[in-house]
Amino acid sequence: MQQASQATVILGGGFAGLFTALHLSQRNYSHPIILIEQRDRFSFKPLLYELLSGELHSAQVYPRYNELLASSSVTFVQDTVKSIHLEQSQVTVASGRIFNYRNLVLALGSKTTYFNTPGAAEYAMPFTSGEQAIALRKHLRHRLHQAIQTSDPARRRLLLTVAIIGAGPAGIELACTLADLLPIWYDELGGDAAEIRVVLINRNKEILKGDVNSHLRCTAQRALKGRIIPVDFLFDAAVSKIQADGVEYQQNNKTQILQAGTIAWTAGTAANPLLMNLPVANNRGRLLVTPTLQLPDFPEVFAAGDCAADSDQPQPPTAQVAYQQGIAIAQNIQRQREGKSPIPVEIKMRGTLMKLGLNEGVANLFNKVQIPGQPGHLIREATYLQLLPNAAHNRKITTEWLTDELFQRHRPASYMQLGQTPWLPGVATLAAGVIFATPLVWRAAQPMQFQQNLHWTGVPTLLNQLAPPAR
Amino acid sequence: MKYLLNLRVAITVNRITIGFFFFLSGIANYLNFNVANGFYQTVITQKLQIIGPGIPPGWEGVGPLPWLIAIPYAWLLPLAEILLGALFALNYWVRWTGLLLILMTFSIILAFGIIPAGTLFPNGAESFNKNILFMTLIWICIAYDAYEQKMSRRRTEAMANYAVNNAMDDM
Numbered sequence: 001m002q003q004a005s006q007a008t009v010i011l012g013g014g015f016a017g018l019f020t021a022l023h024l025s026q027r028n029y030s031h032p033i034i035l036i037e038q039r040d041r042f043s044f045k046p047l048l049y050e051l052l053s054g055e056l057h058s059a060q061v062y063p064r065y066n067e068l069l070a071s072s073s074v075t076f077v078q079d080t081v082k083s084i085h086l087e088q089s090q091v092t093v094a095s096g097r098i099f100n101y102r103n104l105v106l107a108l109g110s111k112t113t114y115f116n117t118p119g120a121a122e123y124a125m126p127f128t129s130g131e132q133a134i135a136l137r138k139h140l141r142h143r144l145h146q147a148i149q150t151s152d153p154a155r156r157r158l159l160l161t162v163a164i165i166g167a168g169p170a171g172i173e174l175a176c177t178l179a180d181l182l183p184i185w186y187d188e189l190g191g192d193a194a195e196i197r198v199v200l201i202n203r204n205k206e207i208l209k210g211d212v213n214s215h216l217r218c219t220a221q222r223a224l225k226g227r228i229i230p231v232d233f234l235f236d237a238a239v240s241k242i243q244a245d246g247v248e249y250q251q252n253n254k255t256q257i258l259q260a261g262t263i264a265w266t267a268g269t270a271a272n273p274l275l276m277n278l279p280v281a282n283n284r285g286r287l288l289v290t291p292t293l294q295l296p297d298f299p300e301v302f303a304a305g306d307c308a309a310d311s312d313q314p315q316p317p318t319a320q321v322a323y324q325q326g327i328a329i330a331q332n333i334q335r336q337r338e339g340k341s342p343i344p345v346e347i348k349m350r351g352t353l354m355k356l357g358l359n360e361g362v363a364n365l366f367n368k369v370q371i372p373g374q375p376g377h378l379i380r381e382a383t384y385l386q387l388l389p390n391a392a393h394n395r396k397i398t399t400e401w402l403t404d405e406l407f408q409r410h411r412p413a414s415y416m417q418l419g420q421t422p423w424l425p426g427v428a429t430l431a432a433g434v435i436f437a438t439p440l441v442w443r444a445a446q447p448m449q450f451q452q453n454l455h456w457t458g459v460p461t462l463l464n465q466l467a468p469p470a471r
Numbered sequence: 472m473k474y475l476l477n478l479r480v481a482i483t484v485n486r487i488t489i490g491f492f493f494f495l496s497g498i499a500n501y502l503n504f505n506v507a508n509g510f511y512q513t514v515i516t517q518k519l520q521i522i523g524p525g526i527p528p529g530w531e532g533v534g535p536l537p538w539l540i541a542i543p544y545a546w547l548l549p550l551a552e553i554l555l556g557a558l559f560a561l562n563y564w565v566r567w568t569g570l571l572l573i574l575m576t577f578s579i580i581l582a583f584g585i586i587p588a589g590t591l592f593p594n595g596a597e598s599f600n601k602n603i604l605f606m607t608l609i610w611i612c613i614a615y616d617a618y619e620q621k622m623s624r625r626r627t628e629a630m631a632n633y634a635v636n637n638a639m640d641d642m
Contacts (some may be wrong), residue, residue: 444504
């Protein structure tokens with residue numbers, strides 16, 4: 001099918017692609033906007049742990065593109081990109097349709113890579129999309145149900161062991177979440193929560209090595225050990241094979257096996273293979289772009305997110321970078337259509353955020369101030385919820401989340417189970433107490449002024465009946 | 472009956488009662504802040520004493536507190552009672568709010584004396600505060616006794632099961 005050549009085609013519906021589409025639409029962009037994505041739902045990756053645990057639900061962090069784009073001028077096409085022809089300005093999809101474009105946005109993200117580890121693709125569970133988060137939740141629930149029905153202690157130990165491969169931010173966040181969640185789930189089934197084991201396997205001796213969060217290492221390590229079930233570390237261990245019920249690894253030149261009923265893979269990502277075949281420069285599959293996020297030889301083509309890299313100003317592959325790049329590309333495409341020159345993108349890093357268990361996190365504001373614990377968790381969730389696409393969806397979800405936090409509804413685990421005090425309702429109580437005490441303090445300090453100013457409310461008369469003022 | 476003998480229910484009711492008592496006490500202290508012999512005058516003029524008023528000369532205690540301490544104490548104590556009482560009743564940071572409430576109570580005991588003002592000894596003067604606290608504390612003891620009995624029955628059953636299983640294994 002031949003599309004109008006004025007179209008702007010966006011490949012990939014992750015943060016960069018979706019935000020480009022939405023912001024172009026919001027700018028009353030007069031040309032067709034086509035978003036091509038193979039999935040029907042948008043995965044809000046930083047909050048997938050909440051989807052796994054049940055702290056947030058599918059409609060909140062795994063919404064359908066059709067709903068997100070309903071009030072926009074974006075045409076959503078659910079299909080898989082087969083080939084990109086930059087010279088002909090054409091994109092072909094799996095169904096055979098061909099899209100001609102005037103502007104192209106490459107936001108295909110990255111794919112999970114298993115580094116050719118035997119058995120990894122078959123038995124390890126990746127954790128990069130809403131679909132995978134739901135699959136992992138079902139798998140873990142199933143394992144717990146199997147364990148509670150097993151009388152063989154060795155079999156139960158296997159079923160209750162979770163191996164997480166990779167100690168980057170995703171591995172740590174997943175380990176912390178599961179080390180809080182699984183004991184509660186298993187306890188609710190009537191099992192002994194102390195039998196749960198969560199093991200973090202890492203090739204290096206250090207966690208978060210080379211990551212943008214590396215300075216949060218100490219906080220993360222403390223959090224891993226401070227969960228309901230402390231996370232076990234298996235470091236300096238190179239995974240050589242993955243089996244249905246265990247992980248084979250090399251440590252100190254010895255081959256060992258960790259028996260585990262669940263194996264989660266967070267060890268690495270690689271560029272989309274489609275991009276490797278393009279006739280443009282790339283750095284390990286990440287397309288090299290100018291500061292305006294254009295391909296140097298194809299100025300009508302923009303690239304952003306995990307699949308692009310500006311060698312002068314390298315950015316970490318995070319949601320907040322992709323989100324800002326999406327907005328900048330929308331601006332630059334419009335400028336280009338108006339005959340103006342695109343402007344370089346300025347990424348403002350607001351710091352980093354990590355989930356370190358149920359109701360716990362760390363917010364590293366502007367890489368200067370670390371706020372751990374429940375306040376960190378609240379800042380993290382509030383920040384990410386502000387990044388939800390589509391203003392109406394954003395308002396609705398933020399309101400739902402705030403009321404759920406305040407009234408402690410829809411929680412996967414009660415604060416009592418976690419040994420915590422709900423921070424937000426606690427602070428709200430303090431604030432309410434101060435507001436309540438203010439007129440009483442005013443009456444004690446300035447009785448006459450209090451009587452005169454608040455006479456119309458009837459409050460002074462009511463208080464005088466309880467205890468007459470002295471002055 | 473089962474509900475009344477539930478340890479968690481008893482402790483929750485105690486916590487709410489004690490928290491609410493402090494909350495009300497804070498309000499009352501602000502309402503009666505400036506009346507004659509009211510809260511402010513008491514804090515500013517009273518001596519710190521182990522033995523309360525009406526005690527022979529030489530036993531009145533020390534003080535009153537210097538103004539620098541007494542004035543902020545007088546203004547902030549009722550506020551602390553309101554805030555900590557609310558937090559304690561609603562189960563927020565109970566360990567810390569409880570500790571602060573104990574310290575506050577101890578400071579009040581020091582300020583007013585143990586004998587005979589607040590009086591732990593019966594002296595014919597009825598005390599609503601004291602009685603309601605006694606009632607809820609007694610409930611804790613009853614519920615805990617029920618809990619202990621239940622645990623004891625479980626231990627006996629467990630021992631009996633163990634004995635039966637061992638005997639079966641021996642056969």
